Amino acid sequence: MATYGPEDATLTVHTKRAGAAAKAGHDLTILVERWSATYEDGTLDFEADPRSLRVLKGEGGIGTLGDEEKAGIKETLEDEILDGSPITYRGGELTLNGVTHPVAFTFDGTEGRAEVKQTDFKIKPYSALFGTLKVADVVEVKVRTNG
DSSP states (O other): OEEEOTTTEEEEEEOOEESTTGGGSOEEEEEEOSEEEEEETTEEEEEEOGGGEEEEEEESSSSOOOHHHHHHHHHHIIIIIOOSSOEEEETTEEEETTEEEEOOEEEOSSEEEEEEEGGGGTOOOOEEGGGTEEEOSEEEEEEEEOO
């Protein structure tokens, strides 16, 4: 059995923009700073702290994404989107926002990915500008070992 965490692997969430005003927004890369995982017999299980999400970068958009905007996104994630309960993935089921739902997560011991549909977990994707700028419902979760 192999174990992983922030010291030897990176766990990130990637969002895309949607809506009529998508050009104004940013595609985000969000780092999960506190998490742990085990990998055994081709199966990856993990637990993550939803309060440890930090925006690494925002691509696209009208302007650059500064520290103040990144802090605002973190606050929105903590206060309005995630309920603070642990995020777990065990036996092919993801528990997020207090909802458990099957999610396919591929992992080869070095890299892995999954697509998570926010509305499956009773999460309303973030929107602004009267709904013309939104985060796409499906976000991508990636893990990559440092070795």
